[in-house]
Amino acid sequence: AQKVTQAQTEISVVEKEDVTLDCVYETRDTTYYLFWYKQPPSGELVFLIRRNSFDEQNEISGRYSWNFQKSTSSFNFTITASQVVDSAVYFCALSEDENAGNMLTFGGGTRLMVKP
């Protein structure tokens, strides 16, 4: 069965610090997809990234970067030079190729608080 674990329930940093949000997943499939979503205080879910299991290249998008390591089943998310607007709950999610329902299995989320 698929499972996603975000061990950090809450992280607090001061603006301009770098911060890494951890995500560890479990799956028996060889083909799967990993996602990160952001949920700001307003409550909506904002898509950040989708990565398939065959693409282990790290990705950078502005201040955001993602480190995918199949060997440790991790898909960690780093925010460089954090800003107050980065304060949100961040969810990591997994979808298996064999899952006909296209179901996303979410981790419990990490609440990030960036203080000025």
Next chain:
Amino acid sequence: EAQVTQNPRYLITVTGKKLTVTCSQNMNHEYMSWYRQDPGLGLRQIYYSMNVEVTDKGDVPEGYKVSRKEKRNFPLILESPSPNQTSLYFCASSLFVTEPAETQYFGPGTRLLVL
């Protein structure tokens, strides 16, 4: 503007009083789904639909019903709500043609309180 809309955004009701939360998307997506979000549990899928008249259970379907009569709409029905259905509900949609695990786009959420 491409979006997923949900109504109502906030709802307080009493145990046993039937309610419907509507979900509509304007992106011509085949796939739609419902999730509930509870503290520490992330989001869990309730039901999904791959196309019109095709629906199936997700992880936590008990106490819920859905229908998909039109491509753009996917209402969530609680026939007899109970307090354990107090939660934040999200509707999502995605293209579901040939690519598995297409990115799902979420509505703004509906916060439900059942007394």
